Amino acid sequence: MLSGLTVVEQGGFVAVPYCARLLADLGARVIKIEPPEGDIARRHGPYPPGKAGLESSGLFAFLNAGKESVVVDPRDTGSRSFLACAARRADVWISDRPRRALLDIGADEETLRTLNPRLVYCVLSTFGRTGPYADRSGGSLHAAALSGVAWAIGAPGRPPLSLPLAQTDFQAGVHAAAAILAALLSRRRSGVGQFIDIAMADILAAYAGIGATLFINYGLPWRREGRRAAGSMGPYPCGIFPCKDGLVVLIARTPRDWDQFLKAVGSPAWGDNPRYRDQIAMGHDYPDEVDALVIGELARYTQTELFAMARKWEFPCAPVRQVGDALDDAHFAARGFFVDVDLPGIGCVKLPRLPFRYSAIPQRAFASPPSLGQHTVAVREELGASQ
Amino acid sequence: MSMSQAPEAHSKPLSGVRVLDLGWVWAGPMAAAFLADLGAEVIKIEHSERLDNSRLRGAPIVDGKKLRIPGKSIELVPLFHNLNRHKLSVRLNIRDERGADLFRQLAAKSDVVLENFTPGTLAALGLDYMALAREHGELIMISLSTAGQFGPIADLRGYAPVISAYCGLEALIGYENEAPNGMMNFGLNDSSSGVHALFALLVALWHREQTGQGQYIDLSQMEVGAAPLAEAMLDFQFSGQAPQPAGNGHRRHCPHGIFPCAGDDSWVAISIEDDGQWPALCMAIGKGDWAHRADLAGQAGRMSARGEIEARLAEWTAGRSRESVLAELVPLGVPATPVLSVEEQFDDAHYAARGVRQAVSHPIMGEELLYRLPWRMIATDLTLSASSPELGAHDAYVYGQILGLDAQSIERLREEKVIY
Numbered sequence: 001m002l003s004g005l006t007v008v009e010q011g012g013f014v015a016v017p018y019c020a021r022l023l024a025d026l027g028a029r030v031i032k033i034e035p036p037e038g039d040i041a042r043r044h045g046p047y048p049p050g051k052a053g054l055e056s057s058g059l060f061a062f063l064n065a066g067k068e069s070v071v072v073d074p075r076d077t078g079s080r081s082f083l084a085c086a087a088r089r090a091d092v093w094i095s096d097r098p099r100r101a102l103l104d105i106g107a108d109e110e111t112l113r114t115l116n117p118r119l120v121y122c123v124l125s126t127f128g129r130t131g132p133y134a135d136r137s138g139g140s141l142h143a144a145a146l147s148g149v150a151w152a153i154g155a156p157g158r159p160p161l162s163l164p165l166a167q168t169d170f171q172a173g174v175h176a177a178a179a180i181l182a183a184l185l186s187r188r189r190s191g192v193g194q195f196i197d198i199a200m201a202d203i204l205a206a207y208a209g210i211g212a213t214l215f216i217n218y219g220l221p222w223r224r225e226g227r228r229a230a231g232s233m234g235p236y237p238c239g240i241f242p243c244k245d246g247l248v249v250l251i252a253r254t255p256r257d258w259d260q261f262l263k264a265v266g267s268p269a270w271g272d273n274p275r276y277r278d279q280i281a282m283g284h285d286y287p288d289e290v291d292a293l294v295i296g297e298l299a300r301y302t303q304t305e306l307f308a309m310a311r312k313w314e315f316p317c318a319p320v321r322q323v324g325d326a327l328d329d330a331h332f333a334a335r336g337f338f339v340d341v342d343l344p345g346i347g348c349v350k351l352p353r354l355p356f357r358y359s360a361i362p363q364r365a366f367a368s369p370p371s372l373g374q375h376t377v378a379v380r381e382e383l384g385a386s387q
Numbered sequence: 388m389s390m391s392q393a394p395e396a397h398s399k400p401l402s403g404v405r406v407l408d409l410g411w412v413w414a415g416p417m418a419a420a421f422l423a424d425l426g427a428e429v430i431k432i433e434h435s436e437r438l439d440n441s442r443l444r445g446a447p448i449v450d451g452k453k454l455r456i457p458g459k460s461i462e463l464v465p466l467f468h469n470l471n472r473h474k475l476s477v478r479l480n481i482r483d484e485r486g487a488d489l490f491r492q493l494a495a496k497s498d499v500v501l502e503n504f505t506p507g508t509l510a511a512l513g514l515d516y517m518a519l520a521r522e523h524g525e526l527i528m529i530s531l532s533t534a535g536q537f538g539p540i541a542d543l544r545g546y547a548p549v550i551s552a553y554c555g556l557e558a559l560i561g562y563e564n565e566a567p568n569g570m571m572n573f574g575l576n577d578s579s580s581g582v583h584a585l586f587a588l589l590v591a592l593w594h595r596e597q598t599g600q601g602q603y604i605d606l607s608q609m610e611v612g613a614a615p616l617a618e619a620m621l622d623f624q625f626s627g628q629a630p631q632p633a634g635n636g637h638r639r640h641c642p643h644g645i646f647p648c649a650g651d652d653s654w655v656a657i658s659i660e661d662d663g664q665w666p667a668l669c670m671a672i673g674k675g676d677w678a679h680r681a682d683l684a685g686q687a688g689r690m691s692a693r694g695e696i697e698a699r700l701a702e703w704t705a706g707r708s709r710e711s712v713l714a715e716l717v718p719l720g721v722p723a724t725p726v727l728s729v730e731e732q733f734d735d736a737h738y739a740a741r742g743v744r745q746a747v748s749h750p751i752m753g754e755e756l757l758y759r760l761p762w763r764m765i766a767t768d769l770t771l772s773a774s775s776p777e778l779g780a781h782d783a784y785v786y787g788q789i790l791g792l793d794a795q796s797i798e799r800l801r802e803e804k805v806i807y
Binding site: 167181199229314318 | 629729
């Protein structure tokens with residue numbers, strides 16, 4: 001486990017807190033530095049009905065379980081010396097503050113790494129610390145826009161869509177956590193820490209770029225096609241289609257997957273027509289015609305029936321479910337993926353665990369998130385920092 | 388760590404770590420590629436009769452013509468190159484008992500085994516973690532199957548969109564007040580599973596350095612998809628309402644969206660993320676009076692007038708080219724970027740400066756551009772040193788040097804389709 005490591009987290013909302021939460025769950029001690037008004041996630045919600053407040057944000061609770069909260073007001077004269085004391089003690093420093101802000105408070109990477117050469121200092125940002133966009137403002141919306149991710153999501157002629165609910169920030173968080181572990185492994189040999197620069201835009205550019213190699217290298221466009229990927233993705237059908245009681249995703253791109261789908265729906269006569277054997281032409285030349293036939297078959301079954309058929313006949317298909325369905329799902333329940341936690345200020349909720357489990361590292365029980373500044377006095381005293 | 392490589396190679400975080408990569412398709416190979424980027428010796432185990440399907444996508448079009456190199460089509464796939472950069476490749480039929488035995492011998496000389504088969508596949512061959520670890524307690528093994536190693540749908544197979552549909556992500560993507568659109572055309576969950584697996588393995592390697600203890604990791608790609616949906620899950624639990632697609636809207640920020648520009652399919656992303664950015668945007672779009680309105684000074688106030696604000700902004704952007712919108716807004720500190728196609732991303736100066744892609748020499752393709760691990764580390768060289776290996780290119784090294792088989796034995800195993 002990561003016990004014995006001390007991590008200082010100087011960032012808010014999702015990316016930095018998710019990074020540190022991964023480390024905390026595996027045993028690291030995380031000291032979370034908050035401004036007097038608190039982490040943005042405290043004001044983001046969601047909140048239990050009628051309970052909006054700094055101590056009742058569900059997202060904050062999820063991301064900050066088991067951390068210690070220390071309030072540091074950057075305008076205080078003592079803030080610099082506290083940050084210096086913390087940096088001397090820490091193994092890892094994670095920040096999402098702009099470089100100018102870090103220089104203003106003496107917490108930039110050069111200063112802190114001079115104080116503590118073993119420190120692994122990781123900065124997460126939208127565009128990174130180098131390149132023409134360095135130090136520009138923007139968030140996950142802009143990372144999705146600049147990377148090519150948004151371009152290919154949505155309907156033709158309508159606005160491109162970015163990824164919802166800070167999905168990009170979560171990606172930055174796990175990348176940073178992995179990079180930090182890599183740097184710590186290096187430190188065992190070299191004895192020194194280093195500086196890591198993680199950018200959301202870079203991560204999405206790599207994801208989209210690798211995904212696009214499936215299409216554009218074959219002369220297929222990477223573009224928005226609504227709920228389906230017809231001409232843009234080669235073999236068809238590939239998309240989200242209506243069934244009797246909702247939507248399902250169906251990706252029958254290989255001849256075998258397509259055959260298995262046709263068998264599962266009772267081998268309709270049209271399936272033997274050569275016109276519906278050429279899966280490239282089906283997507284490129286007459287996807288509407290194929291959609292009508294596929295939807296005609298799907299309309300006879302519910303999501304649940306189709307999912308059972310997909311498993312029995314082995315073709316890639318699943319219901320497009322709401323997140324609430326996952327909370328009630330027998331599979332997740334059998335794996336103990338959601339845990340019931342009773343949080344002060346929030347009440348009983350189900351929250352997801354880490355998406356992987358170790359045979360030799362116990363996962364920590366879900367701890368309460370800290371209240372704002374709960375550990376300010378204790379940590380200052382421990383570090384010998386003046387008030 | 389084992390000392391399997393020459394001392395001069397000990398400059399990267401995972402130098403000296405040997406990985407057996409049984410991964411195929413996307414998530415598994417991607418995780419193993421990350422390990423290779425960090426200096427591990429990654430041996431991809433392949434079988435000629437059951438190739439990784441990303442070798443089977445066919446040759447790309449180069450200079451307007453389909454690349455044709457007889458007998459080499461499995462070596463020409465750009466997806467494969469990106470997901471299998473600087474690995475070694477050996478051929479091995481692990482379904483043959485002698486092949487399984489060779490695999491056991493290799494595992495005994497390795498640090499990590501990675502696989503993303505359907506659960507039970509390796510146990511049926513006597514190659515599961517329990518079997519491999521009996522003789523080698525320091526071994527770390529990770530399985531990253533679709534839904535994890537146990538549970539009612541543990542046998543599920545499927546691509547990333549099957550997972551993102553099942554866990555609820557697809558239903559959250561779409562235009563406001565409309566049915567879901569989804570995003571099923573790029574494998575977010577594959578990449579996310581790859582990097583979560585990387586993190587899980589690095590922690591296990593750290594743990595082993597502290598304790599000498601290896602272990603098994605059961606990663607569920609389904610859980611990788613579900614964990615980052617915690618906000619929506621909490622929303623559902625608090626309100627009883629399933630969260631619906633919100634377009635490009637944000638819970639706190641307004642304006643926040645993608646707006647049309649003059650020209651064909653031309654768009655910009657614009658947001659106001661703090662109150663200080665707001666007056667400048669008002670002036671730029673000819674609504675200077677908004678900057679003085681107390682009711683619009685904070686995010687909550689702007690949120691309540693969102694329809695009016697975003698309609699005016701869209702009207703303003705629609706009359707200008709993308710470049711002129713950016714030229715006006717960026718100097719004012721308003722968060723604004725173009726919406727790039729992937730082709731534009733390839734040519735973008737920012738990404739070029741960041742080196743997100745890098746030229747690598749491929750034995751057949753020549754120079755090609757591959758994506759790197761998207762991090763910048765000042766003391767760790769993440770430069771790609773090679774593209775993907777040709778099938779079986781390292782048979783002689785792995786069976787000869789690592790396992791110590793003589794040339795005759797290797798040849799016989801080839802003829803008998805064990806090394807095949």
